[in-house]
Amino acid sequence: YWKVPRARTLHSVTNVLVTSASEERVEARSKFTVFRTDREGYTMFHASGEYFDEFDRTPAGLLLRRHDAVIDMNVLPDDFTELL
Numbered sequence: 001y002w003k004v005p006r007a008r009t010l011h012s013v014t015n016v017l018v019t020s021a022s023e024e025r026v027e028a029r030s031k032f033t034v035f036r037t038d039r040e041g042y043t044m045f046h047a048s049g050e051y052f053d054e055f056d057r058t059p060a061g062l063l064l065r066r067h068d069a070v071i072d073m074n075v076l077p078d079d080f081t082e083l084l
Contacts, residue, residue: 030053049071
């Protein structure tokens with residue numbers, strides 16, 4: 001069967017800042033933007049916001065404990081939840 005390819009997504013995470021660190025946990029925040037490009041090549045802004053993350057320190061490295069996204073928009077675009 002034939003399936004229409006999904007739009008291409010550019011998800012940029014910037015301004016990563018460690019807000020606190022201890023022997024057990026690291027907390028950080030960062031900014032993100034999401035752009036979508038459709039099959040015709042038209043690129044449009046999709047969403048932006050801030051991430052708040054908590055990591056646990058383990059012998060294998062950092063393990064993501066919590067990941068919160070705060071969106072900078074009043075109205076969310078269609079098909080938004082698949083991107084976060």
